[in-house]
Amino acid sequence: MILVLIDHDLGEIDPLSLRALTAARKLSEEVEAVVIGEAGRSVADIVGNYGAKVLHVATHAELTDYTPAASGRALVQLIEKLAPQALLAVGSPRGNEQLAHVATMMDLPMASECSEITFGKPHSVVRARWAANLFEDALVHSDLLIATVLAFSVEPELAPGETKAKVEVFMVELSSADLRVKVLSRGGDTGRGGVTLADAKVIVSGGRGVGGPEGFAALEELADLLEGTVGCSRVVTSAGWRPHAEQVGQTGTKVAPDLYIAAGISGAMQHIAGCKNSKNIVVINTDPEAPIMAYADYAIIGDLHQVIPALTAAIKEMKGK
Amino acid sequence: MNVLVCLKRVPLAGSTFLLTPDSTEIDTKHLGFGISPHEENAVEAGVQLIEQMGGALTLLTLGPTEAEEQLRSQLAIGASRAILVETEGEDWDPQATAAALVEAIKAEETQFDLLLFGAESADSAGYQIHIRIAHALGLPIVTNVKSMKIANGIAECERVAGTSREIYQTPLPAVITVRDGLNIPRYPSVPGRIQARKKPIDHKKPTPRVPKLEKVSLSIAPSNTAGAQILGKGAEAVPALVEVLKAIGILA
Ligand SMILES: Cc1cc2nc3c(=O)[nH]c(=O)nc-3n(C[C@H](O)[C@H](O)[C@H](O)COP(=O)(O)OP(=O)(O)OC[C@H]3O[C@@H](n4cnc5c(N)ncnc54)[C@H](O)[C@@H]3O)c2cc1C
Numbered sequence A: 001m002i003l004v005l006i007d008h009d010l011g012e013i014d015p016l017s018l019r020a021l022t023a024a025r026k027l028s029e030e031v032e033a034v035v036i037g038e039a040g041r042s043v044a045d046i047v048g049n050y051g052a053k054v055l056h057v058a059t060h061a062e063l064t065d066y067t068p069a070a071s072g073r074a075l076v077q078l079i080e081k082l083a084p085q086a087l088l089a090v091g092s093p094r095g096n097e098q099l100a101h102v103a104t105m106m107d108l109p110m111a112s113e114c115s116e117i118t119f120g121k122p123h124s125v126v127r128a129r130w131a132a133n134l135f136e137d138a139l140v141h142s143d144l145l146i147a148t149v150l151a152f153s154v155e156p157e158l159a160p161g162e163t164k165a166k167v168e169v170f171m172v173e174l175s176s177a178d179l180r181v182k183v184l185s186r187g188g189d190t191g192r193g194g195v196t197l198a199d200a201k202v203i204v205s206g207g208r209g210v211g212g213p214e215g216f217a218a219l220e221e222l223a224d225l226l227e228g229t230v231g232c233s234r235v236v237t238s239a240g241w242r243p244h245a246e247q248v249g250q251t252g253t254k255v256a257p258d259l260y261i262a263a264g265i266s267g268a269m270q271h272i273a274g275c276k277n278s279k280n281i282v283v284i285n286t287d288p289e290a291p292i293m294a295y296a297d298y299a300i301i302g303d304l305h306q307v308i309p310a311l312t313a314a315i316k317e318m319k320g321k
Numbered sequence B: 001m002n003v004l005v006c007l008k009r010v011p012l013a014g015s016t017f018l019l020t021p022d023s024t025e026i027d028t029k030h031l032g033f034g035i036s037p038h039e040e041n042a043v044e045a046g047v048q049l050i051e052q053m054g055g056a057l058t059l060l061t062l063g064p065t066e067a068e069e070q071l072r073s074q075l076a077i078g079a080s081r082a083i084l085v086e087t088e089g090e091d092w093d094p095q096a097t098a099a100a101l102v103e104a105i106k107a108e109e110t111q112f113d114l115l116l117f118g119a120e121s122a123d124s125a126g127y128q129i130h131i132r133i134a135h136a137l138g139l140p141i142v143t144n145v146k147s148m149k150i151a152n153g154i155a156e157c158e159r160v161a162g163t164s165r166e167i168y169q170t171p172l173p174a175v176i177t178v179r180d181g182l183n184i185p186r187y188p189s190v191p192g193r194i195q196a197r198k199k200p201i202d203h204k205k206p207t208p209r210v211p212k213l214e215k216v217s218l219s220i221a222p223s224n225t226a227g228a229q230i231l232g233k234g235a236e237a238v239p240a241l242v243e244v245l246k247a248i249g250i251l252a
């Protein structure tokens, strides 16, 4: 049996978790899911639809909010009870973190961000390195495989037929050491004008070629017109031209909009790592040899300070503004 | 306040990596080296803390002899001293790396109030060295921190997970892992560089361990497009772009 950790926020499922369930179903008929905390019970129907036969609800009076060390403890106890062949989660910050706690507590290896998994003795995995610019074939020497699934390597798929997950409550024992870290408050991320980078359908992104903080006014105007938001490269945030919340890339945000306009960005692989899942990439760059051309769908060779205002004007005219 | 920062020497490349002929390593003949942006932020945070509160900032790395380069450049920013746990240059798996770093930390006379890490390493991105070290030292850990305040033996940290922003609180001593954007790391000054040359670096030999997560080979990710369709030059290409935006459903 494969046990899949489903992440949720006070009962609201992290949809990326469904990718881990789908990956598990491709490896085994026997897939069960686990949520940490009573509030997670509400995901039973959806995890059933995605093929989990049982939803284990790890329950404890103190497990009311996200506490990674306590989650780890709960998972270790459930693993001891169920003896699955693998524990999987999606390779999100939370998935990676909770499974790392489990692996540490059990003194086992953990393979993060796997795009392929083959059970064996040892297990083999293919895992992402350098924000998926490189892949590593690796062997995992342990009976229980603890691994996170590279989110964008698998699309979520509903299980065939009528499926329903049976809910089973599992009582957890925690020590005070598991609860030393406390959540004081939480809230949603608010982006510019309410559109967050991660959810935006259109992103107008600028790099060193924008030349300075003032240059971003034209990008903002275009982004507003397209009901999108502004992104940028690391050169821009390091220079303090834009806030870090707008940085796209390996150490910034990973985005997947319908349209990503990259203006004055060369296309370093650490930047591409954050935008390559965009449906359409349009590049505006003075250099026809810029590496970003290889990832772009469409390109205009030219100065962004001319192209962007001209594009804004053309769209305004079209919209009759 | 005694602060420790763990950092890792990694090769830096612009648009793509080349591999060695046997595909087990990155070909680094023509590459420079550095550390992850996350770890640069960790060092900057450590320097700011000892500037405000006094104390010392120690750097720790497991890596080849050449990792002295990365230690020196971070010492130039304001760290006090460094420890290099020296390998022969081969990759160490996460459990072995964490165990060797724990050994080095336990051998220190200093009790660290705060151990800072990058959220993940740039090259291997295992998301785990810090968690393993926190457990081995019996310390609480907060990961993915974007801003923090430290006062009266308590750290208040804002962390990101998905789209939610959360404020976490942990008593010190603790392990905190930080993200790019925590601060803007300063550039080393000329006097800083000169002082760094004289700052002490302890060299240690770690006990080798059999890898449980064993690297077999590397491959380059395939690039997903055939290259751009060039719409034209300068503002003259704008009408063509408007047509594209209509075709892909962005403009009605
Ligand atoms: C571990 C690690 C993680 C990193 N993470 C990130 C990350 O998350 N995000 C990120 O972006 N970077 C990241 N980087 C940095 C990355 O390697 C590059 O340094 C950075 O992306 C380059 O930014 P840029 O394209 O804006 O600047 P440059 O590389 O300097 O490119 C500027 C481009 O603008 C063009 N240009 C100049 N003037 C004009 C003009 N008037 N009109 C049109 N085009 C013009 C130039 O032709 C050039 O192509 C990371 C690096 C490391 C080592």
Ligand SMILES: Nc1ncnc2c1ncn2[C@@H]1O[C@H](COP(=O)(O)O)[C@@H](O)[C@H]1O
Binding pocket: B006, B007, B008, B036, B038, B039, B060, B061, B062, B063, B094, B097, B101, B116, B117, B118, B119, B120, B121, B122, B124, B125, B126, B127, B128, B129, B130
């Ligand atoms: N070889 C190493 N030496 C010192 N610190 C390391 C080493 N490898 C990883 N780290 C630290 O652990 C963090 C997480 O690494 P990882 O688990 O590989 O993602 C890094 O950002 C560093 O702060």
